[in-house]
Amino acid sequence: MRRADEDDFQAFVAERMDRWRRSAYLLCQDWHTADDVVSVAVAKLYRNWRRVNRAENREAYAQRVLTRCWLDERRRPWHNREQSWAAVPDPAGVTPETVTDRDGLAALLRSLAPKQRAVLVLRFYLDYSVDETARMLGITTGTVKSQSARGLANLRTAVDGHFQTGGTR
Incomplete structure (x- = not known):
């Protein structure tokens, strides 16, 4: 990936990471799984960054990738056996x-x-x-x-x- 594309990708991800984590949590109902789903989605976006850049709406494209990653995670065999009961961290204030x-x-x-x-x-x-x-x-x-x-x-x-x-x- 060219340096300009790399910088663009990093800025794109940094700007949206919190929102992606929150939306993934709402889908997964578990912060650990949400972080895994976001990580997989970011890796897929990185691998296909040229295609993402050509998309009419990069934000919608990225959200679609994130949602599909969650759907894929739900289909995995261990999903029905493993459950995390970690407490949700409370932000300050x-x-x-x-x-x-x-x-x-x-x-x-x-x-x-x-x-x-x-x-x-x-x-x-x-x-x-x-x-x-x-x-x-x-x-x-x-x-x-x-x-x-x-x-x-x-x-x-x-x-x-x-x-x-x-x-x-």
Whole structure:
């Protein structure tokens, strides 16, 4: 890779690394797996940097690679056997309310089917369109819409059940 391309790649990755880690965590629900997925995605982006540069939207291309890496990770045989129960690190300056909100959101997302979780994270956390989400996941726009509707309905049911059973927040 040429030096200018190398510098461009490093700047591209450095600027987006935190966002990629957060979105990977929302998909994986585990920081260790999220870091692994991001590492694999960065390696793939590096190997195909010329193609990434030719893409109409480099950010969307990179997010698609990241999402596909997560889908590949879910298919691995050890995924169903291994689970990490590491505590999520608390960043400085976080109030108890935001920790409760974040932990509650993570629990709600864990309750969803993986495809519903992926669609909701891409659509509502990362703010991708229906078409972009469909391209990233390799599914039709109709599937994105139906998975969004089902995922949101499941979240509503989970939230309603939480409050009816006397849960906090």
